[in-house]
Amino acid sequence: MSGPIPPDLDTLFGGIDIYLFDQLLRRRLVPSMRTLDAGCGGGRNLVYLLRAGFDVCATDAEPRAVEAVRRLAASLAPSLPPTNFRVEPVERSTFADADFDAVVSSAVLHFARDETHFTAMVGEMWRVLRPGGIFFCRLASNIGMESQVQRVDGQRFLLPDGSERYLVDAATLLALTDRLGGRLIDPIKTTVVHEQRCMTTWVTRKQ
Secondary structure (H helix, E strand, O other): OOOOOOOHHHHOOOOHHHHHHHHHHOOOOOOOEEEEEEEEOOOOOOOOHHHHHEEEEEOOOHHHHHHHHHHHHHHHHOOHHHHHEEEEOOOOOOOOOOEEEEEEEEEOOHHHHOOHHHHHHHHHHOEEEEEEEEEEEEEEEOOOHHHHHHEEOOOOEEEEOOOOOOOOOOOHHHHHHHHOEEEEEEOOEEEEEOOOOOEEEEEEEEE
């Protein structure tokens, strides 16, 4: 059997979060959607979105991360303006209200310094999301590992893997969904890495 050789998965998808990939497979995220990666890092979740023609924007407080994403975008989606990629913290976005059809927050919120910081980050991401838009979030939690984390201060905990993170539980996410006026479009899902950490997926639609 002959034919063109498809690109390898890494070239096509980069290091995309498997749970974000799940949203793509279920057509929750489609190329017509203007999408923000808030706290984008080096852009591991953006490779496919850029290739597929999404109107991608991204922010990060680290200038080198944003510069890397600008280079990635220039290579994969040169029609996107550099102003789509901004050096700014998640909690102080310069994008307009209701600017996005989808907001992605992958492994960001558990770096919150305290509850005030956590609330500010969530509030800004919600502000820039339009009604009907999707908020996709992956963050550390204590779900399934409640007895194995040690409180440091407030909601910051020491995890078995030695890292210190701001942790949520299911009740917090459910209450926050209600307070924001959102609606879960998936049940809260948590992956427990044995004796290391828990990562929870929280996917909400803005009403």
